[in-house]
Amino acid sequence: MKQINLEPGMLYDGSQIKPMWAFQRLGLKGSSIVSWRGPMNIQPDELIDYEDVGLEIKSDEMLHFIIEHFDAQPADMRLCYHRQRILVMIVQNLLREIGIITHRKGDDLYCDGGKLSVSIASCSVSSMKIHFAMNITTQGTPENIKTAGLMECSENLDMLKVSKLSDNISKTYIDEILDIEEDISKTRVF
Template identity: 60%
Template structure:
């Protein structure tokens, strides 16, 4: 898997969940994880989770991750959701190492009862896609949801630490996927 950190801010508007986005926009070919900081505002027609239709999904500043896998053909939504939960668990572990103790409910993370993240998993004919976004601050989030950002969870956190966190989460996910692949190649199957 290839990892690319996008340095310039980028609005997550839901279009990034489309297949081949990493290749079309950044020439990143194959299975990948791309990460960046930026706002989020998803237009109603780009919401793909039926439970979220009619809701505001927005934030002024988030850490975004877009993961795309091509290793299973045709793409499998069940495997995609398993990988999403694995990713969320990795985020929870890395945050815990920083002293930010979160609770996981499905694919969402909460800090002291406040929602810290959003996530979606989906498939196309060719790939599995995951978006995970974590609030840096709770500014610009919907007023009807109790939200929190990383900077509210840990007051002394700065941008360089958030960048390190982003890189570590991405690398830990890649390491986990590669470890699974290695285990598959050394296991006798009957």
Template identity: 65%
Template sequence: MKYKKLEESLLYDGSPIEPFWAFKEFKVKGSSILAWIGPMEIKPEELIDYEDVGLEIKSNKMIHFIIEHFDIQPADIKTCYHRQRLFVMIVKDILSELGIKTTRSGDDIYFEGRKLSVSIATCSNSSMKIHFGMNVKDEGTPDDVETIGLLECRKDLDYKKIQLLVDKISESYIKEIDSIEEDITKTKVF
């Protein structure tokens, strides 16, 4: 699985969840995780979660992760959601190591009851896709949701530490996926 951290501040508008986005935009071929810091604003017609129809999904500054898997054909939505939850739990564990004690409800992470993240999982005929976004600052988020950003969770965080956090999360997920693949190859099946 490949990892690419984008230096540019892209707007997450929902289009990166489309299949082959990493390849079409950045020539990253195969299973991958791309990460960057940038704003998010999803127009109602771009929403793919039926529960979110009519809601505002936006933030001025988030860490974005786009994960795409091609290893199961045809792509499987249940496996995709399992991987999404695995990713969310990895993020939660790494935040805990930093002293940021969060809670999880499904694919959402909260700090002191305030929403820190958003996520969606979906499939195409060829791949499984996950978007996970985590607020850096509590600015530009919907008025009807109590939100928080990483910089409010721990006052000594800065952008250099956040960049290291992005790397650690991405590398930990890849390591976990690789470990599962290795375990599959050494297990006797009856």
């Protein structure tokens, strides 16, 4: 599984969840995890979660992850949601290690009662996609939702530590997926 960190600043507008985005935009072929810091503003025509129709989904600065898997053909929505939950639990554990205590509800993380993250999983004919992002600050988030930002959840966090956190999340996710693959290959079946 390939991993790449992009330069800060790219807007997440929902189009990045489309299949083959990493290949078409970045030339990254195969299963991958792409991360970057940047704003989010999802337009209504890019929404894929029916529960989000009519809601504002935006933030001035988030830590984004786009994951695409090609290892199950046809793509499997249930497997994709399982992987999304694995990712969220990895993030929760890594946040705890740096002193940020969160509460998980499904695929969302909350800090001090404020919504810290957004996430969606989706499938195409050829791949499974996950978008996961955390607010770095609460600036630019919807006024009608109590939100949290990484900087507000920890007094010791700076952008260097956010970058290190991003790398740790990507590496830990890749290691977990590879470990599962290795366990599958060494297990006797009947």
